[in-house]
Amino acid sequence: MSWFLSLPLIIPFLTAIAAYLLRHSASGKWVSVAGSALGLVASIALMAIVLDKGVVAAQMGQWAAPFGITLVADLLSAVMVLITAITGFAVAIYAMGDVTEAQERLGYHGLFQVLLAGVTGAFLTGDLFNLYVWFEVMLIASFGLLVLMGGKEQLDGGVKYVALNLISTIFFLTGIGLLYGLTGTLNFADLALKVEEIENQGLLTVVAMMFMVAFGVKAAVFPLFFWLPAAYHTPSFSVSAIFAGLLTKVGVYALIRCFTLVFDHDIAFTHTILLWVACLTMVVGVLGAAAQSDFRKILSFHIISQIGYMILGLALMTPLAIVGAVFYLVHHIIVKANLFLIAGVAKRLTGGTEVYQIGGLYKYAPFLGVLFLVPAFSLAGFPPLSGFWAKYIIVKATLDIEMWFVAFIALAVGLMTIYSMTKIWAEAFWKNHPDGIEPRMEKLSNKWAQLLPIAGLAVLTVFIGMNPEPFVQFAERSAAQLLDPSDYITAVLGDAQ
Amino acid sequence: MEQLLSLLIGVLVAASVYLMLARNLLRFLFGLILLSNAANLTIFVAGRLTPGAPPLIPDGVDAPVSEVANALPQALVLTAIVIGFGLFAFALVLAFRAYQSLGTLHTDEMRVAEPKEQK
Structure with a gap:
């Protein structure tokens, strides 16, 4: 069943290619809607699997963890993927009444699907460096969407958005380098085990702060939020809706993942x-x-x-x-x-x-x-x-x-x-x-x-x-997984650990 | 060697912070590319330096026989360079377009999206 994990990623990428090729025709937006609907079905199925079997992990290219790239879905990842698909589907429909033909010709729907893929990838990956790559996929797509057909306002907001997000990226990258130097691994599950063995816990805290700054910029927390009110009111409404719904929440997700699994020392x-x-x-x-x-x-x-x-x-x-x-x-x-x-x-x-x-x-x-x-x-x-x-x-x-x-x-x-x-x-x-x-x-x-x-x-x-009851129960199960990551670690590294 | 590279990273970061504090967008971007190179060097050094030991496996053996350089940090740096290059190219074009349309690269004057309040 583990191949299923890559479906919510492959679908938006394929849709992006199709939508880009059809950008001059009127069917481009329908491709985007159909792709989003397929993605929604895939993420509902993923949710059903995770609810049924607990944490699911897949090793890409058959390289065993912690050496290869791992995709892993626990309840938090699964629900974030599902909610991304729901929002993406809603905004894809809305875009039919919002996005102009000129924007479509420039490849709006393709970029939109790449953005969805980047966000989904960030939620599904079990590897810190891979998370960086997904962040970049998400960033470059969001840059494109932000300044598409941009007037003065959009370009001005775009400059600030790009500048501050790139700085956050560099903090993230430096943190990754230092953490690799400390532990010799970048796999989340492996990191969770290895950080406990480090003698220099002080340095680990320094690295934790670098991640806090990097993800803090993405999540737009005080005092790192200035890019958000500078940019979010400038692009077309469907773009600002998907940004507002998803992008900062990827930062929050990364903070929750890192500061419950890795940096809880x-x-x-x-x-x-x-x-x-x-x-x-x-x-x-x-x-x-x-x-x-x-x-x-x-x-x-x-x-x-x-x-x-x-x-x-x-x-x-x-x-x-x-x-x-x-x-x-x-x-x-x-x-x-x-x-x-x-x-x-x-x-x-x-x-x-x-x-x-x-x-x-x-x-x-x-x-x-x-x-x-x-x-x-x-x-x-x-x-x-x-x-x-x-x-x-x-x-x-x-x-x-x-x-x-x-x-x-x-x-x-x-x-x-x-x-x-x-x-x-x-x-x-x-x-x-x-x-x-x-x-x-x-x-x-x-x-x-x-x-x-x-x-x-x-x-x-x-x-x-x-009906808050089932949702609260779900959140309780998810929180239990976050606070006791043994299921997560076993799913990724196998029983050998 | 580690000390030398650490010093170099320090100098790069200092220079880039100096550039990024300037009120000119172009200088800011040059600072950014310096900073991303400092980050790449950090990954490289953090992966330990093992000079003169290429990660080659001799014929007929499954694993390297002696201590060899770790290839992973180099792969990470390579990925980071490629991604950083792409993003930087985008940022340069964006700055150029912003200059064309706003007529300035002075960050204090770039207030179109957030205009000052009129009293």
Whole structure:
């Protein structure tokens, strides 16, 4: 069954080639949608296998671990691959109503599929250097998507995005070199065993900090997040939705993977730093959002503040906190991608994203209003939506170990989130359009291509919110695997260890 | 040899940080390529230096007989160089396009995506 692990990777790559070859024809977008649907089927099947058999590993090219490249899927990897496929499928459909023909001719759909492949690869790999390669695949595709048909704004945002991400890449690479020098291996499972034998634990902490900086830039934590609000509001809406949903979460995933599996030698030091980083990320992100008045800029700063909650879950390192981090990760990707998709519809109906200069959506497009309220309230943590349970678990985890102040910050940031969402609601939806435009739904070309993915993701949010039990149980199993990696190590290295 | 290379890496990093602190995007990019080369050298040195011992296996044997150089760090460096080269080429073209369209490479003036607040 282990060959199955490479399917979620091969499908988007093949789709990318087909979509690129068909970039001049109208069928390119259908290829992209069909490929994403196939990828979704493959990741559902992968999920079923992992749920059934536990951790699955495959050695590429028949080179035994730890020498070859290993693909490995535990519950966290499987759920991240699945959620990537869901978001990718939704955005591929949305792109039919969003991406212009000129962008298609430049190869939008091909780049989009390569991005999906890069993200999936990062979730599936069991090798640190291979993770670096997947990061680069993801980066170069995201660079292309970001500046495709770019005007001044996109180029300006793109420069900052490229510059800071390349620096993070170099930190990552240096960390890999030093870690290899220390342990002589780059396989995650092998590393987990070898780091315990190192005499120079101080140097290991230095290397851990290099990884924290590298992944911290990717995850956009305080004080390394500046590239995100500079770039995320500039590209087309389907691009910013897939970025907002997935890219920072790859950084969070890498942090969770490394700081539960490899760098758990000095939790008192590393995870205390993570705790401070998490709190500051939450606060700075939400305050930044309060100061913004552009639909997408507000949402961009909220990505940052929400990343804080996930890092908080990792920093606390208690079983419940890790459950919260995993649950939060899944819930957040769906909600955040959806909000950016809605921002796109709002822009096309009202003619802008600056919330003070638009309006009238509630009066003329009430259905969109409902669709906005679901992810917006979920982001803020209203019951009975998915965000409530995510926040509830994280706050409960802080209260359990009597960190009152951290719990207070987490709750206060939730309150501030409502403030920003209310601002969007009051300005873009409730008040009349200042220019007297009537933003009726009928004006939308390709209406269903845009509304179906939004509605689908909203239904998913409500579904998770109404039936949290199986999802929490799943997160509990996943957290148990993360905190006790013996299954993971056995699956990769075999029983010989 | 290790000490010498470590010094060289230090000099490269210092020079690249100096370049990257400049407010000119082109100088920043030159700093970036220096830094990525410093990272490549770090991997190389961290993999231990074994001069004059190519990783060759004599005829009729399955494994090298004496101590040989570790080929893996070199493979890693090679991959990193190729990837770094590709990304750097992209970054240069992006900087050129940004110069064409914004008319400047001075980072303080590149405020189109995040304009200053008008009071």
